Amino acid sequence: MSIIEINKLTKHYxxxxxxxxxxxxxxxxxxxxxxxxxxxxxxxxxxxxxxLIRPTSGIATIFGKSCIExxxxxxxxxxxxxxxxxxxxxxxxxxxxxxxxxxxxxCSGRIKELAEIMDLDLKKKIDDLSFGNKKKVxxxxxxxxxxxxxxxxxxxxxLDPLMQQKFFDLIAQENQKGATVFFSSHILGEVQKMCxxxxxxxxxxxxxxxxMSTLQENSYKKFNIETKSAIDKSAFDIGGIxxxxxxGNVANFIFKGNINAMMKKIAGLELRxxxxxxxxxxxxxxxxxxxxx
Amino acid sequence: xxxxxxxxxxxxxTAVIWTCAMVALAAMFLSIYPSMVSEADEFKKLLGxxxxxxxxxxxxxxxxxxxxxxFYSMIFSFIMLCGAVQAMNLGVSILSKESRERTADFLxxxxxxxxxxxxxxxxxxxxxIFATNVIFNVASFLIANxxxxxxxxxxxxxxxxxxxxxxxxxxxxxxxVASVFFRKLKSVLPISLGVVFGLYMLGALIAVGENDxxxxxxxxxxxxxxxYIIKNAAYETQYLVMGAAVVAVSVVASYIIYxxxxxxxxx
Numbered sequence: 001m002s003i004i005e006i007n008k009l010t011k012h013y014x015x016x017x018x019x020x021x022x023x024x025x026x027x028x029x030x031x032x033x034x035x036x037x038x039x040x041x042x043x044x045x046x047x048x049x050x051x052l053i054r055p056t057s058g059i060a061t062i063f064g065k066s067c068i069e070x071x072x073x074x075x076x077x078x079x080x081x082x083x084x085x086x087x088x089x090x091x092x093x094x095x096x097x098x099x100x101x102x103x104x105x106x107c108s109g110r111i112k113e114l115a116e117i118m119d120l121d122l123k124k125k126i127d128d129l130s131f132g133n134k135k136k137v138x139x140x141x142x143x144x145x146x147x148x149x150x151x152x153x154x155x156x157x158x159l160d161p162l163m164q165q166k167f168f169d170l171i172a173q174e175n176q177k178g179a180t181v182f183f184s185s186h187i188l189g190e191v192q193k194m195c196x197x198x199x200x201x202x203x204x205x206x207x208x209x210x211x212m213s214t215l216q217e218n219s220y221k222k223f224n225i226e227t228k229s230a231i232d233k234s235a236f237d238i239g240g241i242x243x244x245x246x247x248g249n250v251a252n253f254i255f256k257g258n259i260n261a262m263m264k265k266i267a268g269l270e271l272r273x274x275x276x277x278x279x280x281x282x283x284x285x286x287x288x289x290x291x292x293x
Numbered sequence: 294x295x296x297x298x299x300x301x302x303x304x305x306x307t308a309v310i311w312t313c314a315m316v317a318l319a320a321m322f323l324s325i326y327p328s329m330v331s332e333a334d335e336f337k338k339l340l341g342x343x344x345x346x347x348x349x350x351x352x353x354x355x356x357x358x359x360x361x362x363x364f365y366s367m368i369f370s371f372i373m374l375c376g377a378v379q380a381m382n383l384g385v386s387i388l389s390k391e392s393r394e395r396t397a398d399f400l401x402x403x404x405x406x407x408x409x410x411x412x413x414x415x416x417x418x419x420x421x422i423f424a425t426n427v428i429f430n431v432a433s434f435l436i437a438n439x440x441x442x443x444x445x446x447x448x449x450x451x452x453x454x455x456x457x458x459x460x461x462x463x464x465x466x467x468x469x470v471a472s473v474f475f476r477k478l479k480s481v482l483p484i485s486l487g488v489v490f491g492l493y494m495l496g497a498l499i500a501v502g503e504n505d506x507x508x509x510x511x512x513x514x515x516x517x518x519x520x521y522i523i524k525n526a527a528y529e530t531q532y533l534v535m536g537a538a539v540v541a542v543s544v545v546a547s548y549i550i551y552x553x554x555x556x557x558x559x560x
Contacts, residue, residue: 043558050402052556075404081558085395087303101295102403141399 001064003028003149003180004049009058011044018044019204021058026182026197031175033195033212034184041204042184043082046153050079062149075103078147082154084138086126092137093122096144103145114140117166131158139167143174150174151182156190168194221259225251225266226273238265254279296400296410300417304383308421311379315372315425316432322368323433326361326440333359350497354520361437361445366453366519372429373460373514374493380422380461381485384468387414388551389478397556407552415544418465426458449523456517456528463513463536464489466543473550476557510535 004026011018019041026032036042047053049060051067051074060066065073086095093111100107115122118136126137135158142150150171156164172194175181185191191198192212199209225231227249236244240257249272255262266274329336340353348355352370357363388411391397400410433454434447468485472478496514499505509515509532516532 047556047558052398052401054553054555071406071409072404074402077402077404079398079402081398083395083558084398086399087394087396089303098295098299099399099403102405 001028002026003063004032004182005059005061005064006045006049007059009045009048009060010056011048011053012056017041017204018056019048019201022201022204022206024199024206024209026180029175029178029180030196031171031181031183031194033191033198034182034201035186035188035191035198036184036201037186040201042186042201043153044204045201046151046182046184050074050077050151076148078142078145078150080138080142080150080152080155082157084134084141086134086137086141088127089125091123091125092120092129095126095137096122096141099141100144105145107144107146110144110146111140114143114170117170118163132160132163135159136163139170143170146174146177147179149180149182153184154186155183156185156187164190220279221255221262222277222279223251223253223255223262223266224273224275224277225269225271227251228270228272231269235265235269294413296405296413297417297420300387300414301420304417304421307382308379308425311375312425312428315375315379315429316436318372318375319368319429319433320436322371323365323436323440326364327442329364330359330442346501349500352500352519357520357523361441361443362449362453362523365433365437365450366523369453369457369519370514373457374489376425376429376457376461377464377489377493377514378485379425380464381468381489382481383418383421384465385472385478385485386468386481387418387472388469388547389472389475389481392477392556393479398558401556407554408548411548411551415469418469419462422458422461422465426454426461429457430454446526449526452522452526452528453519456519456522459517459533459536460513463516463539466540466547467513469547470543470550473547473554513539 002025004024006022006024009022010020022041022045024032034042034045044053045060048055049062049067051071054068062077063073067074090098092115096111097108100111111122114120118139120133120136120140124133126134129137139155142152152171156167159167168190171181171183181194183191183195195212197209197211200207230249231246231251233244233246236246236251236253238261240255240262241253242256244253245251337355337358340348340358341355343353351367353367354363358367386393391400401407430451434450437445437450467488471484471488478484492512493514496512499508499512499515502508509518513536516536517528521527521529
């Protein structure tokens with residue numbers, strides 16, 4: 001059974017676009033990345049999954065059940081929203097205790113542990129915390145009941161790099177203990193480091209769902225060629241090439257396909273210089289985006 | 294239970310302030326009763342000079358005005374107004390504050406159903422209203438006993454005071470149902486003051502009018518005619534039923550709408 005199952009999920013806001021036919025599964029124990037620019041529909045998807053928003057059509061379930069019909073499945077869910085707001089006049093510890101009271105187990109030990117890792121002062125009033133510290137409260141709040149599913153919506157905004165590292169370590173630990181992680185972001189670097197699979201969303205639609213290993217497989221190469229004579233653009237008019245840029249006798253492109261075919265092609269050119277690199281996720285990502293345009 | 298306790302904790306401070314204000318209002322008005330009784334004839338003459346419409350609007354009944362119950366019923370409309378604002382504020386804010394203070398993302402992803410959240414919050418609001426009424430009843434009864442010049446019917450006094458509870462329950466329910474219609478309610482006071490004062494003025498106008506029994510259904514302030522209660526030691530059943538119906542419909546509608554509501558991201 002998939003931990004998260006989203007099937008043909010559609011949400012319209014009146015006439016405005018929300019998400020359209022989003023489908024994806026997240027399996028037990030994986031870290032799943034959900035990538036897209038701001039406004040692509042990441043939060044809408046997540047909020048529908050959590051039961052905050054009712055879908056126009058389609059199904060979104062966690063542990064096989066819809067959060068709207070079975071709110072109790074959220075017992076094993078930890079959620080960290082992109083922007084955290086809590087009851088201002090409470091102290092951090094009181095808020096965390098209030099949060100823990102929903103899960104019917106003793107979380108006080110875990111609260112202390114997490115607060116120590118995140119370097120969070122439990123006695124302060126929430127009102128007096130900086131944005132970054134509020135975010136830490138959010139992290140502790142989302143993890144204190146040791147949930148089996150962790151959903152993170154743009155989790156790192158507002159955290160300094162040191163805290164980000166601690167946070168990612170924490171998430172990796174939870175994952176090792178068996179938690180499944182669903183992680184939305186518009187920053188590819190952080191997803192690249194952690195996720196086993198990734199889905200790209202753009203303008204409300206999933207445009208690609210792939211294993212991270214497939215994405216980084218050798219089949220994707222970034223070529224940078226410099227020749228003695230001017231390059232004819234049509235020479236590279238073959239399948240698998242994208243982001244082709246030709247300027248005089250310099251050509252840049254990303255190639256996906258049989259590397260031998262490309263090497264034969266290049267062998268016919270009088271080269272001055274060549275570099276072949278592993279493209280980073282950002283470039284692969286942009287590759288999908290431009291292709292769709 | 295945890296939501297209920299959390300709500301009570303966050304509501305108690307304002308509840309104490311409202312209760313104190315209402316008791317103070319009652320104490321202030323009742324404190325002038327002894328001096329009024331001592332010059333009862335002058336006072337009646339003075340009020341008798343007012344046009345009947347003005348007297349009707351202020352709820353003044355010349356036959357009863359010098360008895361403590363009659364006097365109390367005259368000032369009671371102000372206390373009721375105060376109580377209505379308290380209840381309406383409570384009703385409008387109790388559910389909408391999660392969106393306004395942007396804590397909905399916290400509460401509504403907890404493993405509890407929306408209905409349970411509504412129930413806990415309604416229960417907390419009811420507790421506050423009941424506590425307010427108990428304290429107000431005791432306090433006003435004590436004050437009345439201090440200022441009274443003759444014995445009066447304690448049961449009637451209680452019946453008059455109970456109308457405060459009824460009116461508060463109506464405004465609480467109306468407030469809740471009004472709030473769930475808004476996607477995000479920026480502030481509570483304009484809507485609660487607007488509705489309460491609007492209905493109060495309407496109630497006053499209805500009182501002046503031809504005493505049309507149908508018109509009285511419009512404003513909850515006219516559901517309980519205190520002169521009638523003192524005369525008959527009973528409430529008017531049709532308005533009592535109407536009040537109950539308003540409460541029931543509002544509460545049911547609130548549950549249904551809140552359950553179906555989309556909770557949008559903060560922006």
